Amino acid sequence: MEKRAPRLQFTKEERADPTLEKHIRKVDRTAVKADRAQAKMPKKKVLCKQRTFDKPTGKAKMRLYFEEVNKKKPSKLTHAVRDAPGNAVLMQFHREIRQSEDENVGVEAAHKSEEAAETGGRLARSAHCSHKLKPYRESAKAEKRLDRANLGYLQKKAAQDNQQPSGNPLAHWRQKRAVKKQYAAAKRAGQFTGSAGKAAGNTSKAAKTAAREGKRAAAFVGRHRNGFLITAGIFLVLVLLLNILSSSSVLLEGALSGVTASTYPSTDDAMLGAEVAYAQKEADLQDEINHYEQRHGGYDEYHYTLDKIGHDPYVLISILTAWHGGEWTLDEVRDTLSTLFSKEYQLTQTVETETRTRTETDTVTDPDGTTHTETRQVPYTYTICSVKLHNEDLSHLPISIMNENQIGMYSMYMATLGNRPDLFPTSAYPNASTVKKPTEYDIPPEAMADTRFAAMMTEAKKYIGYPYVWGGSSPKTSFDCSGYVSWVVNHSGWNVGRLGAQGLCNICTPVSTADVRPGDLVFFEHTYDTDGVSHVGIYVGNGMMLAAGDPIGYSNLNTSYWQSHFYTFGRLPNP
Incomplete structure (x- = not known):
């Protein structure tokens, strides 16, 4: 009860x-x-x-x-x-x-x-x-x-x-929400005893925390003043035109809630500190490789197969925030950083031995006292140490370590870069992501006359702008290339299940460039280190495809990059 x-x-x-x-x-x-x-x-x-x-x-x-x-x-x-x-x-x-x-x-x-x-x-x-x-x-x-x-x-x-300053509606809203949450928790625990003043005191900590968060959000608004002024202006025009004053507070709360939900909640010191700590681990790994022969000596020969060391700092902070369900401190994520590092990088060595021979010269004394030299072939063991560094890529880890809700949070943070594009500028962090807008393209009306292709585009266009998430296969998690195409195909007349790029290629009939038509799939190879087909998109006509890049959007197939990786066009079987 x-x-x-x-x-x-x-x-x-x-x-x-x-x-x-x-x-x-x-x-x-x-x-x-x-x-x-x-x-x-x-x-x-x-x-x-x-x-x-x-x-x-x-x-x-x-x-x-x-x-x-x-x-x-x-x-x-x-x-x-x-x-x-x-x-x-x-x-x-x-x-x-x-x-x-x-x-x-x-x-x-x-x-x-x-x-x-x-x-x-x-x-x-x-x-x-x-x-x-x-x-x-x-x-x-x-x-x-x-x-x-x-x-x-x-x-x-x-x-x-x-x-609470009356001129800060965001802080006021956050404070009210914090008090409500604290009240519900205290009620469940039966902590309301004594005077109302004591009960109000029990909510003070949550209210003060909300006030600090409100000030932080207000500071964020200050840094992005122009964007928020434009948003506020559009909002006011909509309110006046549609005459929905009664629901304006709901709309405003929803907009503010959306901005808050997609913003990194941790402090700059915590996020920058986590990036420094992870980069130091990578620097230590590079130092280990640079001095490998001195520290692991005794072998006759060394072979190296080394992936590049590096990561996207936005991927790191998005993983930490989604994994920990919101705000965190540097001390709270130190163990997580070690776990992520061990999953991203694997440094291994393999030692092989060979039996080889070398020439040795001996001095021999004859019975008459004279000496001469003799040579002989002596077998010995020759050791070869093969050192391999595998970089799994930090962005590939969420699908294997997170549940669906956490991957959805990670996808949201990557789509907005936590509303902090200033946190990791590419000038100082060359591997950092940047906010990218999808390429616009108008599909010719004559192509949309094909009902099957029109059905595919009706579904495919819903997700333009979604971020690329390795292993993602639904709107809840966002998509990778094969997950996106599989979803579109399965929701526009077919039932092929969740297939990889090679699997989609296997169910298609190859089509020549002269016979390709909108709705066919286009396949690529060697877009990353893997055998076989590695990327897939949907051909939409006029040398354009719609695929899950970064983000999901249109691409021109006539660029040198896509031409160098092109594998084939393929036509799906009849549903």
């Missing part, structure tokens, strides 16, 4: 505060109504035992008494379970009757009358059950009204205690 709303008690000083007077009156009024509704709930008597001691004699006595308690609310599920077997029999009976209704009009008429009577009986039982539940519903409504009144008082008190 849901916990009752706490009954706040106010001191004389709190009641004398004119800024809180209105909220206190509302709390008192709704508390009285909640108590009245509680009193109307059905009661039952429970036999209780109380053990007492007679002080003069020191003997224990047992006293029995009856105590009234609220009856447990009848469960709708109980009624459903009780009636389910009978309802199932009736449904089967009616199905059998309907099979012969066409043969006998009289049977049909009697059947309709019987169904009407059964329906009336169910309605009567439902009405009786509803009447029995009415006191419980009224009490629940009263408790919810009291919850709202309590929240109104606590939010007003928190704003007063923290001196």
Whole structure:
């Protein structure tokens, strides 16, 4: 059963505060109504035992008494379970009757009358059950009204205690939300005891934290003033044109919530510190490779196969934020950094031995005392140390270490770069991502006349602008190239499942460049270090394709890059 709303008690000083007077009156009024509704709930008597001691004699006595308690609310599920077997029999009976209704009009008429009577009986039982539940519903409504009144008082008190600037609506909104969350947690834990002032004090920490977050968000708005002014202007024009003043606060809250949700919540010191710590691990790895022969000597020969060392700092911060579910400190993620590093880089060595021979010269003394030299071939073991460094690529890790919700958060942060494109400028961090807009392209109307291709484009265009996420295969996680094409194909008439680029190529019939048409797939090889087909897109005509790049968008196939990696066109089988 849901916990009752706490009954706040106010001191004389709190009641004398004119800024809180209105909220206190509302709390008192709704508390009285909640108590009245509680009193109307059905009661039952429970036999209780109380053990007492007679002080003069020191003997224990047992006293029995009856105590009234609220009856447990009848469960709708109980009624459903009780009636389910009978309802199932009736449904089967009616199905059998309907099979012969066409043969006998009289049977049909009697059947309709019987169904009407059964329906009336169910309605009567439902009405009786509803009447029995009415006191419980009224009490629940009263408790919810009291919850709202309590929240109104606590939010007003928190704003007063923290001196929230009235000109900062974002900070005010965040503070109200923090107080609401703290109130719900305290209510569940039964922590509302004593005066209302103490209860308000219990929410102070959350309110102050929200105030700090509000100031940080306000500072973010200040850094991006022009963009927010444009957004605010568009918002006001929409409000005036559509005349939806009643919902404007909801729209504003949603917009602010969207910006907040896609913004890195951690401090600059924490994020820059995490990047420095990870880069230091890479520097130590490079130093190990540079001095490998000195530190791991004793071999006759060394062979090196080394991937490039480096990472995208935005990928690192997005992974950390999604993995830890929001804000974090540097100390909190040190173990995570070590885990990520061990998964991204694997430095291994393999030692092989060969039996070789070398020429050795010996000086031999003859019996007559003269000397001469003799040569011979002597076998020995020759060792070859092969050193390999594999870089898994940090952006490939989310699909193997995160659940779907975490990958969705990672995708959101990568789409916006945490709303911090200034955090890692490419001048100082050459591997850092930049916000990229998808290339625009208007598909010719004659191509859209093909219903099958039109269906593909209807689905494919929904996700233009989504970020590239390795292994992603749905809108919740975003997509990689094969995940995107598989999703579009499966939602526009086919059912091929989740295939990789090579798998999609295998189910297609090769098509020459002269015969290619919109809706065919286009395949590429060696776009990264792998055998076979490595990339796939959807051909849309005029030398253009739609594919999951960074982000999902159109690309011109006539560029030198795509021409150098082109493999083939392929036509999907009939659905």
